[in-house]
Amino acid sequence: MARVVLKFGGTSVGDVERIQRVARIVAHARNGGQPLAVVVSAMAGETDRLVKLARAAGGETPNSAPAGGPGFDDEYDVIVSSGEQVTTGLLALALRQLGIPARSWQNWQIPIRSNADHAKARIDSIDDGRLGAAIDAGEVAIIPGFQAVTHEDRITTLGRGGSDTSAVAVAAALNAERCDIYTDVDGVYTTDPRITQKAQRLARISYEEMLEMASLGAKVLQTRSVELAMAKRVRVRVLSSFVEPGEPNPGTIVCDEEEIVEKQVVSGVAYSRDEAKVSLLGVEDHPGVAAEIFGRLADANVNVDMIVQSQARHEGRQNIVFTCPEREAQRAADALAAVREKIGYEDILIRRDVAKVSVIGIGMRSQVGVARTMFQALSQRNINIEAIATSEIKISVLIDSAYTELAVRALHTAYGLDAVG
């Protein structure tokens, strides 16, 4: 039978009762003998507790910025990785209580290898030999997510949210039919159901669309895990860990676009309020000035998103407008102020009451008029567009954040995504 990988996050394994429910879900999925590997996170709260201890011992007060840097991250990984280890043992015991053969597999026992980039390592190989044989023989394998070991046998962690990535990597190594990510939502929606009750769960979504959704703030799956799934062609299913086993729980399949027969022009409407608009006014119009500006911003670790260039009122000068995450706006302004002489601009303005609204769909590629529908829908509601950015499968607009919900609902309706009834 085909192998399947299941993944449960920290909330799903938050206490022993929840771990026992996870055991029932796994027992049901096994259905008599399907080879299963289960990737688990630390119990909710554990990682935070361990991070605080590490920071305190590493000379930081709790809740301050991470100590980071050489001399901290390798032992931080030793400390923090213990959380998932505990969950693997507990789930193995809970499964045995249900009569299911199960055992934990620590990363070094498999091994799952990564580079030595502690606290943000990247998996580079997984030995599927013993692990695959064990699950094919009918024993459920429980694996701690979010971690690996280096080629020198040191413990690494993959960074926050790395458990999704672990699950997809294990699924790829085991050549699994599917990677089921159990989470606290029952799938991927056409938009945020808190904004409109007409939002619908998608049966399928392509990797590319999911990537745009994930990076736009639909926090269902870690972006890195979707990238890996796309690269390795692992079919991922997002579904709820709070549905009792046996009850309907189809979730959303994230897959290759070839598998999606009826391609929607627009599959979803995403939004993000974590945006700031930085306007550089009256920039001297000479060669290399844009390179200077965005080079400085990159050095200051500012994630620039949209960029708009326009003619200024004064002859020989231009305005350069860009967006970045809100918390990075002041850093951006400071970095540019430091080279004001060199760039030669008249003024710098930051606006924080802006939001980005995006429509996403692989059908866009073969369809004209998608942007026109968007602009019409917004203009009918008198919503002013401050900036526009497009990719092959996405159109984003920057608007006044007060209009976010209105814009999302208007676009959801305009692209025919509203649920019937």
Next chain:
Amino acid sequence: MARVVLKFGGTSVGDVERIQRVARIVAHARNGGQPLAVVVSAMAGETDRLVKLARAAGGETPNSAPAGGPGFDDEYDVIVSSGEQVTTGLLALALRQLGIPARSWQNWQIPIRSNADHAKARIDSIDDGRLGAAIDAGEVAIIPGFQAVTHEDRITTLGRGGSDTSAVAVAAALNAERCDIYTDVDGVYTTDPRITQKAQRLARISYEEMLEMASLGAKVLQTRSVELAMAKRVRVRVLSSFVEPGEPNPGTIVCDEEEIVEKQVVSGVAYSRDEAKVSLLGVEDHPGVAAEIFGRLADANVNVDMIVQSQARHEGRQNIVFTCPEREAQRAADALAAVREKIGYEDILIRRDVAKVSVIGIGMRSQVGVARTMFQALSQRNINIEAIATSEIKISVLIDSAYTELAVRALHTAYGLDAVG
């Protein structure tokens, strides 16, 4: 320079501040470059927390008897062993804060191998190659105590108190000059200082004496660790973890008796109140009856200590009296009641208000009159002796527990152990 192993228990590493003090002690012991390995326990309370989780997931309510048996112990070990792993990382970070090069070494990284007797494994080999090279190069090695890995790379634990054993085993493998066990007392005393202020810290004690002291209730060192130290000829020093580094903290050296020039006839007076006296009265005096009785008790897992046989009032009958730990007395009586017919005794009595007081000393071997001194000292205080047991280096008597302190003080004085002034 000669290698040294240091060991710190759960109370000594109970929180980050205490771990920082341990780091200062280690830094002081390193004294510029002495090769050091440090064995640590889980932070106080952690092991209990993890044991409760394991029992809950394994189908037991917290605080009940351990789930035990196959299907539990291997994953119990996975869960519980995580506690020490956390301490290793924290101490490594705290040492680096002091500018001391340090890293954690998990058991599988060394490796420290044991048999597959989960939850009560015995170490069978330690590879000292990479570990020894690392500490000789000046990097302090931090090792989680109480655990190992099997030859099939599964995690094991050594049972409660196994950290002392880990430390001694590491010291033996590294051919260390000494194994320093830091604990909450500052050494081994001639008797319990709570009973008499005249108790004195011993500068040295032999393995044999320490074994008798440990098993008699002077809970300074785990019996297993002393046995191992004796077998491998590892010099162990017991000293306080609450003395600031630099302050006098000589502790007690546990060593080969060859190293002890001035052998005391009696080195210490130990006592135990966890005793019960079980009297089988009027036992039929036929061959094999003693074998039957003590065979049944062994089957019932009763640890029999002293045994006294005497003539009963009735012709052809005898009384058999034995002692065991108090909590096992009822189990002992039940086991014997089940075979009353076969043994043929008239009555069975349990007395719980008894205590065992022992004098211990390797000098006894070459000295006569040691027992006489004991009996005289007790009879002068009108303390009745209910049973006597002797070994080469120990004489134990069973007395009414109300006289325990009186007996200990009397013997302490009689053997010249009282501190001057």
